[in-house]
Amino acid sequence: DAGVTQSPTHLIKTRGQQVTLRCSPKSGHDTVSWYQQALGQGPQFIFQYYEEEERQRGNFPDRFSGHQFPNYSSELNVNALLLGDSALYLCASSGRLLLTYNEQFFGPGTRLTVL
Amino acid sequence: AQSVTQPDIHITVSEGASLELRCNYSYGATPYLFWYVQSPGQGLQLLLKYFSGDTLVQGIKGFEAEFKRSQSSFNLRKPSVHWSDAAEYFCAVGTVTGNQFYFGTGTSLTVIP
Numbered sequence: 001d002a003g004v005t006q007s008p009t010h011l012i013k014t015r016g017q018q019v020t021l022r023c024s025p026k027s028g029h030d031t032v033s034w035y036q037q038a039l040g041q042g043p044q045f046i047f048q049y050y051e052e053e054e055r056q057r058g059n060f061p062d063r064f065s066g067h068q069f070p071n072y073s074s075e076l077n078v079n080a081l082l083l084g085d086s087a088l089y090l091c092a093s094s095g096r097l098l099l100t101y102n103e104q105f106f107g108p109g110t111r112l113t114v115l
Numbered sequence: 116a117q118s119v120t121q122p123d124i125h126i127t128v129s130e131g132a133s134l135e136l137r138c139n140y141s142y143g144a145t146p147y148l149f150w151y152v153q154s155p156g157q158g159l160q161l162l163l164k165y166f167s168g169d170t171l172v173q174g175i176k177g178f179e180a181e182f183k184r185s186q187s188s189f190n191l192r193k194p195s196v197h198w199s200d201a202a203e204y205f206c207a208v209g210t211v212t213g214n215q216f217y218f219g220t221g222t223s224l225t226v227i228p
Contacts, residue, residue, distance in 0.1 A: 042218035056214040106159040
C-alpha cells in the first residue's frame with residue numbers, strides 16, 4: 001500500500017502565478033482533504049472532496065479551488081499567488097465507504113514557495 | 116466554535132524522562148480527538164485517537180493519552196522519552212461527520228541526551 005502520495009515535492013512560483021498540486025489517496029479511500037500549514041503553525045483546513053464534489057470548506061478565499069477525479073485523486077489549484085501562500089500543503093485521505101471517515105491519513109506534503 | 120489549544124510551544128526533556136504534552140479543545144458535541152507527530156519536512160503520522168469508550172487510549176511508539184471531558188483536555192504522555200521522539204506534535208479535533216479537522220498550533224519537543 002503506497003499510502004497517500006503528493007506531487008510535486010517542492011515548487012517555486014512567483015507572485016500572481018497559478019499552481020496545481022496533486023494528491024492520490026490511500027488505497028480504498030474515497031475522500032480527500034487539503035490543508036495549508038504555514039511555517040511554525042498547525043495545518044489549516046482548506047476543503048474536502050467526496051464523490052467529486054466539495055463537501056466542506058474552511059476559511060480560504062476563492063483563489064483556492066479543487067477537483068476530485070473519478071479515481072478519487074484530487075488537485076488543489078491556487079490562482080493569483082501571494083507571498084503569504086508560501087506553505088506546506090498537505091493532502092489527507094479517509095474512507096467514507098469504509099466507515100473510517102474520521103481517520104485521516106496524511107501525505108508528505110508539497111512545499112510551495114512564492115517569491 | 117471548534118478550536119484546539121496547545122499551551123506549550125516548545126518543551127525540552129532529557130532522554131529517559133517522562134513526557135506530558137497538553138491539549139485543550141473546544142467543541143460543541145462529543146469530540147473525536149487525535150494526536151499526530153510530524154518530523155521535519157514530513158507529513159503527519161497518527162499516534163493515537165479517541166472516539167468513545169475507555170478514556171485512556173494507547174497509541175504507537177509507547178504513547179498514551181487521556182480524555183478528560185470535565186477539563187476539555189486530551190493530554191499526551193510517554194513514560195520514557197527516546198531521542199527519536201524529537202519532533203512536532205499536533206493535537207486535533209475532528210467533527211462527527213468527518214468533514215473537518217481542527218489542529219492546534221503544535222508543541223515542538225527537544226530531547227537532550
